[in-house]
Amino acid sequence: MTIMSAMRDETVITAQRFRHFRTIRSNQQYCKPTVTPAHANLMEENSIVARLLLRNENCNFQIQNASMSAPLPSPHIVILGASFAALTAVRELRKHAPQARISLIAPKAEFFYLPSLIWIPSGLRSGADLTLPLDRFLHDHGVQFIAGRATGLKDGGRTVETDAGEIKNDALLIATGSRFIKKLPGIEHALTLCEGIASAEAIRDRVNAMTSGRIAIGFGGNPNEPAAMRGGPMFELLFGLDTMLRQQGMRDRIELTFFNAAAEPGKRLGEKAVSGLLAEMARRRIDTHLGHKLLGFSDKGVDTEGGHINADLILFMPGLAGPAWAADTGLPLSPGGFFKADEFCRVDGAEKVFVAGDAGSFPGPDWMPKQAHMADLQAKAAAKNLLSTLAGKPVSHRFKIELICIVDTLDQGIMVYRDLKRSILLPSSRLFHWAKRFFEGHYLKIFRH
Numbered sequence: 025m026t027i028m029s030a031m032r033d034e035t036v037i038t039a040q041r042f043r044h045f046r047t048i049r050s051n052q053q054y055c056k057p058t059v060t061p062a063h064a065n066l067m068e069e070n071s072i073v074a075r076l077l078l079r080n081e082n083c084n085f086q087i088q089n090a091s092m093s094a095p096l097p098s099p100h101i102v103i104l105g106a107s108f109a110a111l112t113a114v115r116e117l118r119k120h121a122p123q124a125r126i127s128l129i130a131p132k133a134e135f136f137y138l139p140s141l142i143w144i145p146s147g148l149r150s151g152a153d154l155t156l157p158l159d160r161f162l163h164d165h166g167v168q169f170i171a172g173r174a175t176g177l178k179d180g181g182r183t184v185e186t187d188a189g190e191i192k193n194d195a196l197l198i199a200t201g202s203r204f205i206k207k208l209p210g211i212e213h214a215l216t217l218c219e220g221i222a223s224a225e226a227i228r229d230r231v232n233a234m235t236s237g238r239i240a241i242g243f244g245g246n247p248n249e250p251a252a253m254r255g256g257p258m259f260e261l262l263f264g265l266d267t268m269l270r271q272q273g274m275r276d277r278i279e280l281t282f283f284n285a286a287a288e289p290g291k292r293l294g295e296k297a298v299s300g301l302l303a304e305m306a307r308r309r310i311d312t313h314l315g316h317k318l319l320g321f322s323d324k325g326v327d328t329e330g331g332h333i334n335a336d337l338i339l340f341m342p343g344l345a346g347p348a349w350a351a352d353t354g355l356p357l358s359p360g361g362f363f364k365a366d367e368f369c370r371v372d373g374a375e376k377v378f379v380a381g382d383a384g385s386f387p388g389p390d391w392m393p394k395q396a397h398m399a400d401l402q403a404k405a406a407a408k409n410l411l412s413t414l415a416g417k418p419v420s421h422r423f424k425i426e427l428i429c430i431v432d433t434l435d436q437g438i439m440v441y442r443d444l445k446r447s448i449l450l451p452s453s454r455l456f457h458w459a460k461r462f463f464e465g466h467y468l469k470i471f472r473h
Contacts, residue, residue: 129170234337256431367387434457
């Protein structure tokens with residue numbers, strides 16, 4: 025077999041694979057569920073070779089059902105992460121660009137519904153309930169999954185560095201989320217709910233093992249970026265534990281203390297929300313330790329500038345910072361270490377690089393939340409603007425700024441809504457608890473089917 029004939033045979037195979045990957049059927053596209061970075065780049069290189077040979081007028085062979093002028097491939101869009109923002113971006117991109125080549129890079133093809141971690145300590149949910157394999161979702165949306173963790177960027181964002189190799193792209197959307205600031209002395213003595221299922225299960229086991237004592241619950245912020253905090257889940261955990269202990273007849277033997285460096289915790293939810301939450305704590309006989317800077321933790325409890333809180337169990341949500349790998353991207357970062365973005369979700373200092381969700385720092389009011397709903401809104405805008413940029417059109421889609429939060433108490437819920445014009449607090453109701461559960465089911469159903 026001559027070199028040319030071998031190259032022609034390989035070209036036929038490569039072109040057939042390329043054509044199969046790009047073919048769109050009535051309601052789905054096909055791709056390999058897991059592709060390594062080396063395979064992804066090889067696919068792109070082989071496609072280039074195939075096109076060059078097809079254009080050679082001296083090639084006297086044909087490819088089944090394909091013309092000699094094979095179309096150029098669609099731009100390669102890469103999404104980093106498997107978060108709310110990442111999956112919403114996939115749906116939005118596929119909706120508006122059915123033939124786009126999309127790759128998603130994440131450690132595992134799994135999605136975790138983090139808002140319902142608050143129900144694991146009470147047993148209302150298990151880890152399995154909140155873990156969703158993404159193989160079917162990615163297959164149905166024609167997305168190439170690449171297992172890996174982002175470690176940096178090169179070439180102004182056109183090359184993603186991962187622990188499994190380098191991936192090139194024509195446009196990039198960052199949706200890897202943030203990380204917790206673990207700098208307070210003795211932080212190892214505290215459990216952090218939103219670190220994941222394992223942490224939520226550890227809280228459940230520790231609480232169930234208690235027969236008496238005190239649980240101290242609080243959250244912190246990022247001094248360099250005050251908006252980078254996640255306090256809502258800690259209010260829910262606080263009220264949920266109180267409800268559970270009362271149902272078990274244990275509340276008189278296990279005390280609860282809420283602590284925070286701010287005198288008015290939860291102020292970003294609105295003035296009405298702060299007063300409402302503090303009134304709920306008083307009604308439930310939950311002690312408070314507010315307005316004192318945190319100094320650290322120990323096996324004895326929590327130390328603040330205002331004194332010591334004795335505690336047998338410490339549940340603490342640290343402030344947020346940008347992803348650790350952001351420092352190796354060469355892109356400008358916010359004071360809190362997040363990717364700086366504009367109102368169109370474009371990352372400063374880079375072309376065709378966008379960010380959505382907790383990984384970004386966006387212009388807006390200081391109360392703008394880092395929560396799943398906000399991440400979804402940003403992802404939709406980012407996806408549309410990314411496609412506009414690839415098409416050579418000006419960006420025009422701004423994300424809506426609003427906060428929607430149901431502070432769940434295990435059997436009821438307090439509804440908080442805020443946008444640029446108004447702030448609303450609706451009193452505790454069983455309706456809101458069930459609304460939160462309904463939304464969980466609805467959201468997960470989208471990614472299951």
